[in-house]
Amino acid sequence: MTNAPDGNILLPGQAASETAWYYTFNGQRMGPIAQGQLAGMLAGGQVGPDTPVWRQGMPQWLPAWQVEELKQFGSPAPPPMTSPIPASPPQDRKVKNAKQNCIAMFVIFVALAVLMVWALAVRLGAPSGSAPAAVGMGCIGWAAPFAAVFAAIYLPLRWRVIMQLSPAVRTLGLIGGFGLIAVMLLGLVGWLVLAAGG
Numbered sequence: 001m002t003n004a005p006d007g008n009i010l011l012p013g014q015a016a017s018e019t020a021w022y023y024t025f026n027g028q029r030m031g032p033i034a035q036g037q038l039a040g041m042l043a044g045g046q047v048g049p050d051t052p053v054w055r056q057g058m059p060q061w062l063p064a065w066q067v068e069e070l071k072q073f074g075s076p077a078p079p080p081m082t083s084p085i086p087a088s089p090p091q092d093r094k095v096k097n098a099k100q101n102c103i104a105m106f107v108i109f110v111a112l113a114v115l116m117v118w119a120l121a122v123r124l125g126a127p128s129g130s131a132p133a134a135v136g137m138g139c140i141g142w143a144a145p146f147a148a149v150f151a152a153i154y155l156p157l158r159w160r161v162i163m164q165l166s167p168a169v170r171t172l173g174l175i176g177g178f179g180l181i182a183v184m185l186l187g188l189v190g191w192l193v194l195a196a197g198g
Helices: 034-042 069-074 090-125 131-157 169-196
Strands: 020-023 028-033 053-056
Touching: 020 034, 028 034, 034 069, 069 090, 090 131, 090 169
Parallel strands: none
Antiparallel strands: 020 028, 020 053
16 A cells, blocks of 8 residues: 555555545445446445545535436435335225125125025925935025125125215125125025924
């Protein structure tokens, strides 16, 4: 190491005519280093664009990206995010989900009601062991309780959100939800009657 005319210590391979740069790392002043070395550190990511740097002739320490000679090697980092930006406000998602669930409950209720009427019609007009009646009653026996339990839990939990829906969708949801509960209760009563009679 040798001394430069301005009194700074020169590193091996650093010419006296090169500007000596200083930078901070973990709160400590580092340097002097040549501009090319600092530029390489910026380009390689060892030093960030927000790292304070200084050289003789500068009135104060500045982030590297604000120094004219170093701008090309680092651009300012975007400010840190305080919180993630949601895709849509949570209330909008709740309303959207409630709308989808209300429509789904109505469709499932209608499907189960049609299946139940079909199975009963087949059962009343067919021998007791017929395949269509058994399939229909089996579907009702397995699907209705799950759908009804969902409706029984979902309706009270999302009542406020359901009330925010358009009247048409809200009506579909209420018909579907309470209809599923009614189908389950009717199925349970029918099962008890069949069990008691047979």
